[in-house]
Amino acid sequence: MDKQRPWVAQYSAGHPATITVEQPDALSLFRAAVAKAADKPALHYFDATLSYTEVDAQSDALACALLARGVQRGDRIALVLQNVPQFVIALVAIWKAGAIAVSINPMNRERELALLFADCEPAALIAHETAYREVIAKVLAERPIGIVITTSELEYQRRNDPRLFGSIGRIACEGTLAFAELIATHRGETPPLIHYEPSDTAMLVYTSGTTGLPKGAMNSHGNVAFTAQVYRDWIELREGDGILGIAPLFHITGLIGHIATSFSIAGALTLAYRFEAGVMLDAFRERQPAFTIGAITALMALMNHPDAKADSLASLRSIYSGGAPIAPALVAQFEAKFGLYIRNAYGMTESTSPATVSPLDKLAPVDPLFGALSVGVPTFNTDIRIVDAETAQPLPHGEAGEIIIKGPQVVSGYWRKPEATLDAIRDGWLHTGDIGVIDKDGWLFLVDRKKDMINAAGYKVWPREVEDVLYTHPAVREAAVVGVPDAYRGETVKAVLSLKAGTTVTLEEIIAHCRERMAAYKVPRVVAFLPELPKTVTGKILRRELRD
Known part of the structure; x- marks a missing residue:
């Protein structure tokens, strides 16, 4: 067991390898929560x-x-x-x-x-x-x-x-x-x-997953009950603790890390409509939450706000980020400002939020190759393997491959999409499409995002969807969308276009065209024009070359 699950040795003192889920749905x-805390606060707004x-x-x-x-x-x-x-x-x-x-x-x-x-x-x-x-x-x-x-x-x-x-x-x-x-x-x-029943579907949460069209992950009642307890037990939250809702509630992090977790501890969830750093700092001072989890960009916005003081987040016992690897320098800056160490978690909509979480009593190691902090170790009742992306054969510790996940948090499939379900979930293993490495001690490092997925400030953007919108512009002949590094958002969306003969279009017109047709986080922030986009011999546009 120790060889198969070396990460158990990293667990905080007193944490078991497996837990028994207390609530079925x-x-x-x-x-x-109502039975425990009938007249106590459930929501602050x-x-x-x-x-x-x-x-x-x-x-x-x-x-x-x-x-x-x-x-x-x-x-x-x-x-x-x-x-x-x-x-x-x-x-x-x-x-x-x-x-x-x-x-x-x-x-x-x-x-x-x-x-x-x-x-x-x-x-x-x-x-x-x-x-x-x-x-x-x-x-x-x-x-x-x-x-x-x-x-x-x-x-x-x-x-x-x-x-x-x-x-x-x-x-x-x-x-x-x-x-x-x-x-x-x-x-x-x-x-x-x-x-x-635990297998009954509680929510459909849409994700682009591994294809460009939206798919509804069928998060079951059992998935929700398990992952809420994971947050409670792993982070050692106490009954009645307050949680600040930084992540959007429509996202799996908000649904589980905020709503379901607050139910699991009969605690008060503080909501503030949408993220605005100054408003959030006020909410910290007013409501004194013990825990929050949010995108690293949101946490950096708190740190850099002019109203932020050393004691602004003093009520927090723990703070976590999810969705992307974090640069050690950002964690160090945050800790210097607030005295709080940001721990990381990794999961997907299809894993009903966390699959790996950094232990409370340890500092995450740094990936020696890419320089980012580990996204933690597999949590209770959870197995993670690194496999060859083509053959699905397990790879040894330290070798990069596709991350696959098995545990009570993995969904049964996608709503009315049996083929996509069979492709993503095989013998109970969720094939994430993400590339990672597990070291000999069980720490997981993300090497790369899914092949082409862009992770902009915690939001997933599928290039094909943006390209489809770009192609509706009358001047666009060819379009390719890639993620490029961004100091604030982690990645941002870049569009590379070639135009039809005899046409002209400005960067501002392209952005306006996209903004009318899709959510703001998907809209290209950078637009470049080339006479011809690079292609394979079969005519497929080479996103990799554009990204490089």
């Missing part, structure tokens, strides 16, 4: 606090509203929301109604939303008024959804911080149901008790 996780009893009552009411309008077990309910209390209330309500939550990035544009709605076929949609008016209504004109519920980021708080809400007002959305009114109408009602 995500809804039981929430119900257990600026100047507002909701107790676990209140979240329970409001989610009961919303579940009854959904059931009264025909939602049935297994229906998909789409959430297009930022970090607001409505997201958490709706998530619990969806589970109480027997449905499956579909978390969707609220930055998505019409084309992206149309693809997701066509795939998951939601019976209902819950969204911000602003998103509905500006984007969603146009999609629903072509593909209607039976139940549309709108709400505002201004609800549940009265502070109206101008850094976030300066230009935002209430918007009338004709033909939709108001979130607050539904809860008021059904308040006091209780939905029928529902039972879940």
Whole structure:
């Protein structure tokens, strides 16, 4: 066992190699928190606090509203929301109604939303008024959804911080149901008790995975319950600890590392609509959280904010980053500023967040070849192998190959995509497409991202999707998109174009064209023009040459 799992020796004192999961499903996780902490805070949102009893009552009411309008077990309910209390209330309500939550990035544009709605076929949609008016209504004109519920980021708080809400007002959305009114109408009602098996799907979380088209990872109730307990036990969180929601809730890190983990400790989750460094620093001081996890770019923004003081994050006992390797210099700068050492974690949507986590009582070693810190060691109940990317044969410690993962956090597959599922998950092993190395002591180092995937500030961008949008511009003849190093975002998106004869176009026009058709983080920040793009003898564009 020691030879197969050398990483167990790195575990913090008292941590076992395997844990027994205490709750069978995500809804039981929430119900257990209500039983432990009924009148204690569940959510903070600026100047507002909701107790676990209140979240329970409001989610009961919303579940009854959904059931009264025909939602049935297994229906998909789409959430297009930022970090607001409505997201958490709706998530619990969806589970109480027997449905499956579909978390969707609220930055998505019409084309992206149309693809997701066509795939998951939601019976209902819950969204911000602003998103509905500006984007969603146009999609629903072509593909209607039976139940549309709108709400505002201004609800549940009265502070109206101008850094976030300066230009935002209430918007009338004709033909939709108001979130607050539904809860008021059904308040006091209780939905029928529902039972879940650990294998039942709790959420669809969309990822580009290893192909360019979006795929819904079927994160099960068992996946959610396990990974929430991993965070709790590995990071040694205590009952009632506070968590600050830096990561977006629609992302697997926010769903597990914020929401599910706060349920697992019956703690208070602080939300602040979306990330703004000054607002987050205020939230640290006001709510005194014990833990957070976020993209390294967000943590650097906190460090570099003019209001940041040495004691700004003094309440934290631990802070983690996920999504990309971290340069040791950044960790050193952060520690010098705040006295806190950033630990790393690695996982995917398909592994329901963490697969490897840095132990609490150790400093991560540095990869001698690439200079980045290790992303940790495999966590409880988890096996990781490095295999030859072509043959899938195991490779020895210290040799680079594809990272594959096996454990209770790995999803059963992709929604309605059996071929993609068979390609990614074989004999229970998730083939990540990421290249890594495990050293003799069990530490994992990321060598490279998936073959062409761009990781921009923690967001995954698939070049093919951006290229497809670029090709819709009338002047573009050839397009290739690659990731290039960026001091702040880790990687940024670069487009290399050749134009049709007799046409001209500016960098600003290309960026504007893309911004209208996709989320901001996918839009190229750098655009270059070449007479001809490099290609193989068969005519395939060589992204590798452009990247080099």
